[in-house]
Amino acid sequence: MSEAPDHIEQRYRKLAQIQQLGHAAYPHKFERTHTVEELVEEFGDVSAEELETRSVKTRTAGRLVAIRGHGKASFSHIGGGGKRLQLYVRQDRVGNENYELYRLLDVGDFVGIEGEMARTRTGELTVFVNQVFFLSKALLPLPEKWHGLSDVETRYRQRYLDLIANPDVRDIFVVRSRLISAIRRFLEEKDYLEVETPMMHPIAGGAVARPFKTFHEALGIPLFLRIAPELYLKRLVVGGFDRVFEINRNFRNEGISTQHNPEFTMLEFYQAYSDYRDLMDLTEEMLKRVVKDVTGGLKVEFRGQKIDFNNFERLTMLESILKYWPDDDPPQEDELRDFGAIRDLVAGLGESLEGDETWGKLVAMLFERIVEEKLVQPTFIYDFPVELSPLSKTKDEDRALVERFEFFAGGLELANAYSELNDPDEQKRRFEQQGEERDKGDLEAHEMDQDYVRALRYGMPPTAGEGIGIDRLNMILTNSSSIREVILFPHLRPVASAE
RNA sequence: GGGUCGUUAGCUCAGGUGGUAGAGCAUCUGACUUUUAAUCAGGCGGUCGCUGGUUCGAGUCCAGCACGACCCA
Numbered sequence: 069m070s071e072a073p074d075h076i077e078q079r080y081r082k083l084a085q086i087q088q089l090g091h092a093a094y095p096h097k098f099e100r101t102h103t104v105e106e107l108v109e110e111f112g113d114v115s116a117e118e119l120e121t122r123s124v125k126t127r128t129a130g131r132l133v134a135i136r137g138h139g140k141a142s143f144s145h146i147g148g149g150g151k152r153l154q155l156y157v158r159q160d161r162v163g164n165e166n167y168e169l170y171r172l173l174d175v176g177d178f179v180g181i182e183g184e185m186a187r188t189r190t191g192e193l194t195v196f197v198n199q200v201f202f203l204s205k206a207l208l209p210l211p212e213k214w215h216g217l218s219d220v221e222t223r224y225r226q227r228y229l230d231l232i233a234n235p236d237v238r239d240i241f242v243v244r245s246r247l248i249s250a251i252r253r254f255l256e257e258k259d260y261l262e263v264e265t266p267m268m269h270p271i272a273g274g275a276v277a278r279p280f281k282t283f284h285e286a287l288g289i290p291l292f293l294r295i296a297p298e299l300y301l302k303r304l305v306v307g308g309f310d311r312v313f314e315i316n317r318n319f320r321n322e323g324i325s326t327q328h329n330p331e332f333t334m335l336e337f338y339q340a341y342s343d344y345r346d347l348m349d350l351t352e353e354m355l356k357r358v359v360k361d362v363t364g365g366l367k368v369e370f371r372g373q374k375i376d377f378n379n380f381e382r383l384t385m386l387e388s389i390l391k392y393w394p395d396d397d398p399p400q401e402d403e404l405r406d407f408g409a410i411r412d413l414v415a416g417l418g419e420s421l422e423g424d425e426t427w428g429k430l431v432a433m434l435f436e437r438i439v440e441e442k443l444v445q446p447t448f449i450y451d452f453p454v455e456l457s458p459l460s461k462t463k464d465e466d467r468a469l470v471e472r473f474e475f476f477a478g479g480l481e482l483a484n485a486y487s488e489l490n491d492p493d494e495q496k497r498r499f500e501q502q503g504e505e506r507d508k509g510d511l512e513a514h515e516m517d518q519d520y521v522r523a524l525r526y527g528m529p530p531t532a533g534e535g536i537g538i539d540r541l542n543m544i545l546t547n548s549s550s551i552r553e554v555i556l557f558p559h560l561r562p563v564a565s566a567e
Numbered sequence: 568g569g570g571u572c573g574u575u576a577g578c579u580c581a582g583g584u585g586g587u588a589g590a591g592c593a594u595c596u597g598a599c600u601u602u603u604a605a606u607c608a609g610g611c612g613g614u615c616g617c618u619g620g621u622u623c624g625a626g627u628c629c630a631g632c633a634c635g636a637c638c639c640a
Contacts, residue, residue, distance in 0.1 A: 140599080212591090
């Protein structure tokens with residue numbers, strides 16, 4: 069990508085001329101009486117007559133986003149806070165010297181202005197400018213005013229240009245901020261304490277994923293960027309914080325897709341004296357509140373479908389497989405529970421089997437194959453096979469299942485929760501079992517964490533915990549098709565420098 | 568990792584079958600004191616992603632590479 073040398077040269081020349089007129093190239097500050105946003109907010113609905121009688125004076129500033137010259141007068145727009153405001157600059161009003169400065173400005177430059185609020189004859193709110201102040205030069209030209217910037221690669225690599233050119237993009241990140249603060253408010257109301265746990269772990273635990281590895285020179289030890297904060301948050305529950313949450317980044321050394329970024333933002337929270345059913349209730353309450361706070365309603369348009377956050381369905385994993393079975397002849401639940409029968413069912417769908425699949429893995433294969441993408445409306449899927457869940461508590465009435473749920477909407481997995489396993493001996497056995505998987509070559513299997521087992525030996529109250537993917541929730545609330553649309557600076561391969 | 572598609576001016580895009588590249592906006596010069604994709608007249612601007620091949624001749628055909636998008640694992 070080359071950078072229009074003649075455009076730059078031209079603008080450097082103008083900057084020099086601006087300095088010759090006696091203006092600093094990079095002034096230090098500009099006092100404003102109003103932001104652009106405030107002016108639009110405050111005077112957007114005030115009539116021309118009222119503006120005239122009130123004769124409101126203002127000093128404001130922003131980036132020039134459009135200039136329409138008419139000889140000895142000119143219209144332009146400045147942008148700020150996602151709003152635009154029209155300026156009317158006349159030579160006979162600002163004076164010859166100031167008009168000369170104005171004529172040296174380009175779209176993209178930052179200006180301050182002093183003037184009076186008024187309306188033009190078309191009715192648009194406009195500052196009739198008395199004086200223009202030069203604040204900063206855009207030496208590179210901005211994307212085109214009408215089509216904007218649409219090249220996806222440039223949008224991600226130079227997100228600042230995307231934000232300048234595409235107001236919708238700005239809105240996505242405003243929603244993101246509101247979403248996170250709404251969640252925080254909700255949890256604080258519920259007496260949750262926000263905490264920060266390490267981002268660098270000596271043992272990458274709390275999830276099933278490949279970690280990024282780094283090295284601490286002074287300690288001489290390898291460290292892993294965390295794949296989940298889970299084991300630390302539960303240590304805090306052991307320590308007596310009954311309700312804790314953390315909103316922060318997790319890192320997983322895996323593929324990049326429209327639903328996966330190597331670093332992503334997760335809310336994790338733990339609540340003592342509760343089980344996974346309490347968290348289903350809490351999740352429902354939280355999502356209703358948050359969706360309403362952020363979007364103003366409970367119905368959200370996502371990928372051409374309406375998601376209704378007023379209705380939450382709850383299905384066990386086995387029930388969901390029966391419900392979404394692809395033909396008119398679904399099996400009986402007994403068959404799903406029978407190892408031989410379910411193996412035949414999986415094979416019958418054309419899945420290739422290695423031969424060492426456990427019952428739980430077969431259930432998961434069926435679920436992923438026929439159910440997951442169908443879960444458009446808000447749905448809790450609960451009671452997972454124990455093999456898939458090394459940190460969850462088994463169900464008393466069925467030792468093959470654990471008290472765990474995932475929450476889906478828009479076909480995306482948004483949350484994962486369970487009644488936490490707090491039996492240290494059982495936890496140790498699960499770690500050992502995972503160790504065997506690891507020895508067999510499964511790099512994602514969970515590693516033994518002795519200190520975590522020790523913490524459980526000091527006693528953890530019955531506790532339920534949950535993680536919610538903030539990026540994916542953000543996608544749903546902004547109808548974004550890719551996770552990269554909701555991450556300000558998504559990871560891309562570096563491009564060879566042109567210099 | 569595999570498949571499909573894409574990469575041409577600062578931005579957005581055209582460029583049947585191979586014959587040394589165009590438009591709109593931006594930019595520059597001039598005109599213009601209520602415009603809003605301002606208008607009118609005239610100019611400037613390109614290593615067609617990179618490397619190689621086929622050919623008298625490649626933006627166009629072929630191969631490899633880079634980056635990206637989508638789908639699949």
